[in-house]
Amino acid sequence: MNSRRAFLVWGVAVLAYVLAVVQRSSLGVSGVDAQDRFAVSAAVLSTLAVVQIAVYAGLQIPVGIALDRVGPRRLVLLGAALLVVGQAVVAVSPTIGPAIAGRVLVGAGDAMTFISVIRLVPMWFSGRILPQISQWTGNLGQVGQILSAFPFAVLLHTAGWSPAFGVAAAASAVGLVLAFVFVRNGPVPVRTDTIPLPLPHSWRGAFHTFGHALRRPGTQLGFWSHYVTQSSGTVFSLLWGVPMLRGLGYSPSEAAGFLTVIVVTGFVVGPVLGVLCARFPLRRSNLVLGIVVALAVVWTAILLWPGHPPTWLLVVLVVVMGIGGPGSLIGFDFARSFNPVGSLGSANGVVNVGGFLAAFVMMFLIGTILDIAARASGETVFAWTNFRLALTVQYVVVGIGVVMLLHARRRTRRELHAQDGIRVGPLWVALVARLRKRSVQ
Numbered sequence: 001m002n003s004r005r006a007f008l009v010w011g012v013a014v015l016a017y018v019l020a021v022v023q024r025s026s027l028g029v030s031g032v033d034a035q036d037r038f039a040v041s042a043a044v045l046s047t048l049a050v051v052q053i054a055v056y057a058g059l060q061i062p063v064g065i066a067l068d069r070v071g072p073r074r075l076v077l078l079g080a081a082l083l084v085v086g087q088a089v090v091a092v093s094p095t096i097g098p099a100i101a102g103r104v105l106v107g108a109g110d111a112m113t114f115i116s117v118i119r120l121v122p123m124w125f126s127g128r129i130l131p132q133i134s135q136w137t138g139n140l141g142q143v144g145q146i147l148s149a150f151p152f153a154v155l156l157h158t159a160g161w162s163p164a165f166g167v168a169a170a171a172s173a174v175g176l177v178l179a180f181v182f183v184r185n186g187p188v189p190v191r192t193d194t195i196p197l198p199l200p201h202s203w204r205g206a207f208h209t210f211g212h213a214l215r216r217p218g219t220q221l222g223f224w225s226h227y228v229t230q231s232s233g234t235v236f237s238l239l240w241g242v243p244m245l246r247g248l249g250y251s252p253s254e255a256a257g258f259l260t261v262i263v264v265t266g267f268v269v270g271p272v273l274g275v276l277c278a279r280f281p282l283r284r285s286n287l288v289l290g291i292v293v294a295l296a297v298v299w300t301a302i303l304l305w306p307g308h309p310p311t312w313l314l315v316v317l318v319v320v321m322g323i324g325g326p327g328s329l330i331g332f333d334f335a336r337s338f339n340p341v342g343s344l345g346s347a348n349g350v351v352n353v354g355g356f357l358a359a360f361v362m363m364f365l366i367g368t369i370l371d372i373a374a375r376a377s378g379e380t381v382f383a384w385t386n387f388r389l390a391l392t393v394q395y396v397v398v399g400i401g402v403v404m405l406l407h408a409r410r411r412t413r414r415e416l417h418a419q420d421g422i423r424v425g426p427l428w429v430a431l432v433a434r435l436r437k438r439s440v441q
Helices: 004-025 031-038 042-070 072-092 096-124 129-141 143-158 161-182 203-215 217-247 252-279 281-304 311-328 330-337 341-377 384-390 393-420 427-440
Strands: none
Touching (some): 004 161, 004 217, 031 042, 042 203, 042 217, 096 341, 143 161, 217 252, 217 281, 217 330, 217 341, 217 384, 217 393, 281 311
8 A cells, every 4th residue: 555556556547537538628629620520500519528428427326336346447448448439430420420429438438437546546545645646636637638728739720630539549549558557456455444345246235335325415415516616617628618718719729728727727726625625624515615606706707797808807717617626526535534435436426427417417508508699699609698698507507506515515414413423513603713712822
C-alpha cells in the first residue's frame, strides 16, 4: 500500500482516464464542424452528445455492480477497447446515424473508466492520502479537456474530421496496451484498516451489495452533490460552450482557451477542496452548496447582462465552473465515508450518475429551445439571444437537485446521529461558537 508500484499502477490508470476524457470532450470542440459535416439542426446535433451521456449515465450502476464483482482492471481494459472502436466509427461516419452509434460506444467505454480508476485507489492506497489521491485522479483526468481543446482542435481544423478522430482512436489504443501491461487490481481485493474484504463471490452477492449502497442516505447525498456541481460545466465543456462562445463572436482558439481555464482552475482548487474535506468532514455539503450558489450568481449575471457579456465576466464563469468539477468529487467522498469498502464500486456508480443525468437532460433541452428560438427570431441558431433563453433551463434542473440534496442531507445527518451520536448543527451556529471561543481565548 502507498508504494512506488501503487503510484505506477495509479498513474497508468489515470492516463487511461485522461484518454477517455479526450474522447468524451472531443465533440465539445467539434460541435460547429459536426453541424456542417452532417447538415443537421441544433436539436439533432444535441443527440450526438445526449446519447453519449445517456449511455454513460445509464451504465454507471451496472458498471458499479460489475466493479464489486470482477474488480476494476477488466473494466478499464474493456472501456479503452470500446473507446477505440467508437472514435474510429465517428472518424469514418459520412452521416449522423453511424456517428451516433460511434458516440454510444464512446459513452459506454467512458462509463467504465473513471469509477474503475476511483475503485482502484483504495486497493493501492490507505490513510489520509486517500482524499488527496481521489482529487488528483479527477483533476489529472481533465488534462484530456486541454488535449481536446488544443491539439485535437488544431488537427481537426487543419487535417479534417476523419484524421482528427482517427488519431484520437489511436491514442486510446496506446492507452489500452499500457493498461494491459501495468494495471492490476491490487495486492488484496479490497481492504479496511483491519479486515480484508473479498469481492463478492457471485453476481447475486454483487446485486445485494448494490441494494445496500443505493439505500444509504450518504450515497444519495453523494448523488445529488454530483448532480448539482458537475452538470453546468459538463454541458458547457461537452457541447454548448464552444457554440455559445462562437455566437458571442469569439474565435475557435479563443473558445478553446476558455475551456482550458476550466481545467486549470480545477488543478488549483481540487487539492484545496481535498484538504477542506479532510479537515472539515461534517461541512462538506456546505462546500457543495457554496459552489452551487456561486454558479447561480454568475450565470444570472451573464444572462441578464445587457447585450453581450464582457470577457472578464465569462472568465469568472469558467473559473466557477472549474471549481464545480473538483467540487463534484465531494460526492465520491460521501460515498467513501458512508459505505463499506466492499460496496464502493456500487456506491461510486450511483454517485457518478448524478451530474451526467442532469447534463444530458440540459443538453437536450438547450438544443430544442435553440431551434425553437431561432425559428421565432429569424436569427442563426447559435445567436446569443437564443442561448440567453435556452440556458435558463439550468435553473429548473439544478434547482430540483438542490431540493433533493437538502433532503438527503437531513436524512444522512439523522442517521449519523442515531448510529454514532454525532449531531451536526447549522453552519451559522458553528461559526458563532467558533467566534465566541476565539474571543474568550
